[in-house]
Amino acid sequence: MSQLPDTLTPVDRMEQETVEESLDFLQATIPWGRLHSCKRFLDSVDLIGESFTFGRSETCTVVITSNQFQRRVVNISKLHFSIERSVEDNLVYITDLSKNGTFVNKIQLGKGSRRILKNDDRIAVSVPDDYIYIYMSRGSDGTNDFLHQDLIDKYAHIRLLGRGACGEVRLVRERNSLAYYAIKKILIGPSNTSQMHKINHPSKINNEINILRTLSHGCVINMNDIIQTQSEVYLVLEYMAGGELSNRIRSLDEDGAKFFFFQILLAVQYLHSKGIVHRDLKPENILLLDDRPETLLKISDFGLSKITSNNDMVTMCGTLRYVAPEVIYNVFREYGEYGKEVDVWSLGVILFYMLSKEYPFCSDDLSILRNQIKSASYHMTSDTWRSISSEAKNLIKKMLILHPKKRITIEEIFHDPWIKNDHGVQHRVQTLLEQEGFENPMNFLLQEPPEKKFRFNSYSSASSSSSNSDCTLVCSSGSFGSAGTVVC
Numbered sequence: 001m002s003q004l005p006d007t008l009t010p011v012d013r014m015e016q017e018t019v020e021e022s023l024d025f026l027q028a029t030i031p032w033g034r035l036h037s038c039k040r041f042l043d044s045v046d047l048i049g050e051s052f053t054f055g056r057s058e059t060c061t062v063v064i065t066s067n068q069f070q071r072r073v074v075n076i077s078k079l080h081f082s083i084e085r086s087v088e089d090n091l092v093y094i095t096d097l098s099k100n101g102t103f104v105n106k107i108q109l110g111k112g113s114r115r116i117l118k119n120d121d122r123i124a125v126s127v128p129d130d131y132i133y134i135y136m137s138r139g140s141d142g143t144n145d146f147l148h149q150d151l152i153d154k155y156a157h158i159r160l161l162g163r164g165a166c167g168e169v170r171l172v173r174e175r176n177s178l179a180y181y182a183i184k185k186i187l188i189g190p191s192n193t194s195q196m197h198k199i200n201h202p203s204k205i206n207n208e209i210n211i212l213r214t215l216s217h218g219c220v221i222n223m224n225d226i227i228q229t230q231s232e233v234y235l236v237l238e239y240m241a242g243g244e245l246s247n248r249i250r251s252l253d254e255d256g257a258k259f260f261f262f263q264i265l266l267a268v269q270y271l272h273s274k275g276i277v278h279r280d281l282k283p284e285n286i287l288l289l290d291d292r293p294e295t296l297l298k299i300s301d302f303g304l305s306k307i308t309s310n311n312d313m314v315t316m317c318g319t320l321r322y323v324a325p326e327v328i329y330n331v332f333r334e335y336g337e338y339g340k341e342v343d344v345w346s347l348g349v350i351l352f353y354m355l356s357k358e359y360p361f362c363s364d365d366l367s368i369l370r371n372q373i374k375s376a377s378y379h380m381t382s383d384t385w386r387s388i389s390s391e392a393k394n395l396i397k398k399m400l401i402l403h404p405k406k407r408i409t410i411e412e413i414f415h416d417p418w419i420k421n422d423h424g425v426q427h428r429v430q431t432l433l434e435q436e437g438f439e440n441p442m443n444f445l446l447q448e449p450p451e452k453k454f455r456f457n458s459y460s461s462a463s464s465s466s467s468n469s470d471c472t473l474v475c476s477s478g479s480f481g482s483a484g485t486v487v488c
Contacts, residue, residue: 032085035133051084075100075126089158092117103128116156116175166200180239211302218433219267221300242288257354267299269410281346282322322346341404348399356384376402391418
């Protein structure tokens with residue numbers, strides 16, 4: 001006899017198994033829905049077990065005969081429709097199996113098509129408004145307190161994806177198309193000026209909405225729908241089942257890092273061409289389409305982004321580890337403002353991390369971390385860097401140059417040898433984008449940028465460290481959250 005825990009005797013084990021079997025039996029006999037009959041010749045049906053079928057076949061749960069439907073029975077298929085509850089998402093689906101039509105709320109499904117049922121849905125066969133059943137849910141219709149009433153009719157809630165201080169994100173499925181989406185619910189904060197630094201300030205929420213409405217690119221998250229109330233905003237975004245790029249980085253070699261970094265470049269180049277500076281680029285804001293080793297990624301989270309035609313940004317924002325020096329030190333700004341160069345710096349930090357699995361600027365002491373950034377003090381001396389190509393290291397140095405105007409531009413990065421000479425990576429990314437319906441996604445690469453000369457040493461990208469000693473911090477020490485996010 002196998003060993004049991006000291007607190008569990010053979011008799012206890014038998015009693016436990018009996019209880020579990022009883023619970024399984026009880027669960028199998030509890031209805032997960034009910035079809036309320038609209039016809040006198042049809043009985044109402046409790047939905048128990050895996051599925052329900054309706055039609056003329058004797059194998060159906062409800063068998064229709066000529067005595068019931070009289071002359072119209074010829075319009076009823078042997079298997080007309082089925083209803084089943086999914087064990088994967090706990091939603092209830094109706095499937096049209098007929099030639100003459102199954103209708104839900106007067107809308108024909110079409111043979112072989114499914115949709116998600118919700119409470120009070122009307123079901124008809126052959127004739128759109130001649131209802132035979134009303135579906136009554138027992139908790140499996142995808143409704144949830146999270147969803148606004150205007151969204152419940154269109155989307156079915158599945159599960160929580162993430163939660164933050166100002167809202168949460170949940171996975172839903174569109175009832176008709178069965179497409180998956182992520183709904184981001186944001187609680188709207190106070191509109192007073194003193195709360196401008198909060199990510200749920202109305203101005204930041206409206207900024208994200210306005211940006212998402214203008215974007216259409218294979219490497220940028222797409223907004224499908226929006227509902228706004230006085231207290232909440234619901235953004236219906238495409239669902240990225242692969243999760244955050246940050247969860248994939250540890251397994252990447254240099255080729256894999258380049259494959260994903262090239263897509264990030266495409267997204268940022270597109271944003272900059274639209275006059276949009278993201279200002280909070282980091283692996284946590286970059287999402288993967290699915291779990292395939294090579295898949296599309298998309299940049300998301302535009303709450304801190306800025307639409308600008310000039311370098312007119314002066315506010316401090318972003319996650320400190322990825323923030324450019326000119327964002328937190330005005331000595332590096334031109335006329336007190338900064339521009340899209342801040343995204344290039346963030347890309348340099350991201351690429352550094354993707355290749356080495358280390359951060360170039362890293363300290364639990366925020367004052368030390370700020371000093372590292374203002375002096376561009378980083379090192380490529382760990383054993384990891386021995387296997388990294390010199391081309392990749394040189395590109396990082398060009399992106400992490402201290403002074404914005406001397407930093408490499410997005411257009412120049414595309415023509416850097418590490419990127420330009422790898423036609424294999426470009427082809428793999430282009431193939432993925434074209435499969436998503438984006439034609440000629442890299443035509444802009446045909447234009448050569450003007451040549452720029454870069455100066456840096458082996459350990460730091462700062463071209464002149466002596467000029468940094470007089471830098472003045474323009475943000476108080478309390479302006480950084482515990483996670484190193486600039487909130488002033």
